[in-house]
Amino acid sequence: MTVTTKERLVRAAAELLLDGGREALSTRAVSAAAGVQAPTLYRTFGDKEGLLDAVASYGFKSYLSGKRALGETDDPVRDLRHGWNLHVEFGLSQPAFYMLMYGEPRVREARQEADAMLRRIIERIAEAGRLRVPVELAAQLVHATGMGVILSLIASPPGLPNPDLIIAAREHVIAAVTTDTAESASDIPSRAIALKAALEKEPGDALTPAEHAMLAEWLDRIAR
Template sequence: MRAAEQLLASSADGQISTREICSGAQVTAPTLYHHFKDKHALLDAVVLEGFNTYLDGKRAIAWSGDVLEDFRTGWDVHVSFGCEHPAHYRLMFGNPQADQTAPAALVARDELARTVAEWGAKGQLMVSVDAATETMSAAAVGVTLQLIAAQADSTHPISTNVRDTIAHALFHPLNPGDTFADGVTRPARQLLDALPRGPLERLRPTEVALLREWLASLADSSI
């Protein structure tokens, strides 16, 4: 595994041979096949081990709790990993066939799905959890593979432009400096304050009373 990891790190496209691996490890091919079904199984194990190390570092990040900031941070970390480990990343995401999905890619997908589900449970998404997860994954992988092909780094405008476009499409809009709660309570409070105290056209008195009650509840204030 160490020999394969070193070869992979120095490879631009992840194309390394069994002969190279055995030579680097100073073993014969039967030794490799004693431990792994084939070369692809060995590379899957190497990539998964490296990606789990990356995930450990990501889980140690002090997240802000602000959905947009944390989304951008997570996106940037993902793209940076791909640009810094292009051969690993291609093995993870370079083959779109479902039956050939690398184990590390499955781990990444599960991690993303859990995070997006938490955002969805808090009402921070404008679309379903599944739609948001698939959109984020497709966009991040596509951008990262494009940057790898262009030999660009994660600070390229392609990444930041797509990232911010995705954020605008998936998350409820907030004003700068707002928490997510401000995105609901502030407009409710403003609308409540703007309502005249008397009757409203097109609404019956019972509907007006109910509207005021709902707005007051959302604004966490009294009528």
């Protein structure tokens, strides 16, 4: 299969990123590693940010492939644990890629699918009646905790990551946003969260868009 100039540039940039971190990704170094002139890089990506977006997408391709391979089971909380483990493993094994993908204020387009996957797991927990807090808040808490653990360990002195910290953080955030069983989620806020998740999945035509929005707002208030 013929490798395009764009693919050569992205692969060259990815190798430089792995070997030398973000600082190694100068346009001159990437062009030289790919065997092209610098103007070719700019014609292909527009500017350095365009190149970084392409490299981040390259990293997300591997990460998302692993996420999809996990699939879904009949226990969404267990799926959340598996997703957490994969996320942390990727971040610690590919720190340079992770910093490019998640460690910057700019949210790259390739990240949106990963965020949607996490939200889908949280929505399934809500649908099962096992979510303590609104879906959006739960997704933010899980993501922020996982990212915080990874960035903390990346910044720590060289050595093996502390598995106790990884597991403790995972179980702490899961306990904060979920219940043990659907039966224990019989309180009104959990019911409101489950009802909103069900309505978002199958809105039906019994309510007008305005009524649906109003009901969603009321359910959010009850959930809080």
